[in-house]
Amino acid sequence: LEGNLIANNRGGFRTITRPTGGTTWNSESEPQIINCTFANNENVGLVAGDSSIVRVTNSIIVGSSHSIEMQRGGRLEAAYSTILPQIAGEAMVEDIPRFFDEALGDFRLLATSAQIDAGQNEFVTETKDLQGNDRILGSVDQEDPKVDIGAYEYRLPQLITQSGNITICVGETFLLEVEAGGEQLAYQWEKDGIPINTALSPTLEVVMANPEDA
Numbered sequence: 334l335e336g337n338l339i340a341n342n343r344g345g346f347r348t349i350t351r352p353t354g355g356t357t358w359n360s361e362s363e364p365q366i367i368n369c370t371f372a373n374n375e376n377v378g379l380v381a382g383d384s385s386i387v388r389v390t391n392s393i394i395v396g397s398s399h400s401i402e403m404q405r406g407g408r409l410e411a412a413y414s415t416i417l418p419q420i421a422g423e424a425m426v427e428d429i430p431r432f433f434d435e436a437l438g439d440f441r442l443l444a445t446s447a448q449i450d451a452g453q454n455e456f457v458t459e460t461k462d463l464q465g466n467d468r469i470l471g472s473v474d475q476e477d478p479k480v481d482i483g484a485y486e487y488r489l490p491q492l493i494t495q496s497g498n499i500t501i502c503v504g505e506t507f508l509l510e511v512e513a514g515g516e517q518l519a520y521q522w523e524k525d526g527i528p529i530n531t532a533l534s535p536t537l538e539v540v541m542a543n544p545e546d547a
Contacts, residue, residue, distance in 0.1 A: 381407030448482035
């Protein structure tokens with residue numbers, strides 16, 4: 334299971350015998366959970382049972398009363414993940430992840446989340462995240478980029494296009510535009526290094542231009 338979001342459900346991921354008996358679901362298996370986000374699933378985020386070994390890497394499991402439950406010989410191996418309540422593992426990130434808009438189901442990471450660049454690249458097999466963006470962008474260290482923890486890769490703001498030099502006459506109206514990509518974008522136009530208070534969008538319209546606008 335790689336690059337998935339499991340949120341706001343009555344349960345999370347289970348590897349146990351079905352309650353009705355008979356057939357089993359992933360009994361004595363070794364499922365892997367890579368770059369997934371489990372959030373706000375009732376009772377328990379993940380159940381490891383029936384001698385299964387569940388391996389969790391580069392993933393987030395938060396918002397359940399019990400993060401992990403192990404039954405009938407089930408085991409968990411966790412690394413480079415955030416699992417709250419806390420579970421021991423290699424290079425675990427204990428900070429609570431900061432999501433873009435948890436109430437609206439937007440579980441992308443905010444720029445202040447400790448899960449950014451905190452994963453391990455060797456576990457990644459998918460080249461795209463859940464949103465279709467490239468994996469392993471490396472927001473902190475561009476020379477040695479690390480994958481983010483969770484289903485979404487944080488993207489630094491990048492300038493794509495902007496208006497070039499233009500020639501106009503006094504009294505004309507003109508429009509400047511900029512296109513940017515990334516997460517949580519904000520805009521601020523400046524003139525001579527001084528912010529223009531009302532210029533907070535990707536476009537800037539100047540009405541009745543005069544020489545002081547140059």
